[in-house]
Amino acid sequence: QFRQAGLNVALLIEPDTLDGVIENVRLLGRVTGNVGQANALADDMQARIDAVIAAIADNDDAAPVVFYELTNDLYTAGPDTFIGGMLTLLGARNVAEGATSPFPQLTAEAVIDADPNVVLLTDAEFGESFETVAARPGWSGVSAVVDQRVFPLDPDLVNRPGPRIVDGFETMAALLYPDLFE
Numbered sequence: 001q002f003r004q005a006g007l008n009v010a011l012l013i014e015p016d017t018l019d020g021v022i023e024n025v026r027l028l029g030r031v032t033g034n035v036g037q038a039n040a041l042a043d044d045m046q047a048r049i050d051a052v053i054a055a056i057a058d059n060d061d062a063a064p065v066v067f068y069e070l071t072n073d074l075y076t077a078g079p080d081t082f083i084g085g086m087l088t089l090l091g092a093r094n095v096a097e098g099a100t101s102p103f104p105q106l107t108a109e110a111v112i113d114a115d116p117n118v119v120l121l122t123d124a125e126f127g128e129s130f131e132t133v134a135a136r137p138g139w140s141g142v143s144a145v146v147d148q149r150v151f152p153l154d155p156d157l158v159n160r161p162g163p164r165i166v167d168g169f170e171t172m173a174a175l176l177y178p179d180l181f182e
Contacts, residue, residue, distance in 0.1 A: 067095040067116040117143040124152030
């Protein structure tokens with residue numbers, strides 16, 4: 001119906017990688033007639049991503065094991081999502097490794113058994129915090145709780161595949177590797 005009304009139509013599929021986010025920025029630039037601005041933004045995004053990857057490249061520490069919490073009923077991002085892709089680029093092991101759906105719901109037992117040493121909370125605005133995670137049955141022995149490495153993340157920066165995703169990527173890098181990003 002849009003085309004019949006003489007309107008141009010562009011369909012953007014949610015990307016499953018940061019490269020896909022950057023390509024969507026370039027595509028939107030072409031579609032809107034802002035190629036130069038879009039390419040400049042995409043190039044800046046890529047340079048910032050490359051800088052983070054370079055900063056962690058020589059890190060000798062073990063890969064952080066991360067539970068990325070979307071909701072307090074343990075929905076998370078699987079490895080085949082742009083969020084999972086960010087964790088992979090950051091050298092992290094995603095607790096949802098091997099998930100058969102993009103955004104699986106894990107059991108408390110599965111998360112506890114994986115013993116993440118970092119928990120990233122994108123549901124902090126709904127009341128989740130270090131204290132609420134530490135109070136969950138069985139979680140007091142999880143490495144992230146013991147070491148107090150349970151961190152809130154702004155979901156607008158990390159759950160939406162747009163230009164600000166690089167801000168979220170940099171924030172995640174600093175949380176996973178505090179010694180490298182001071």
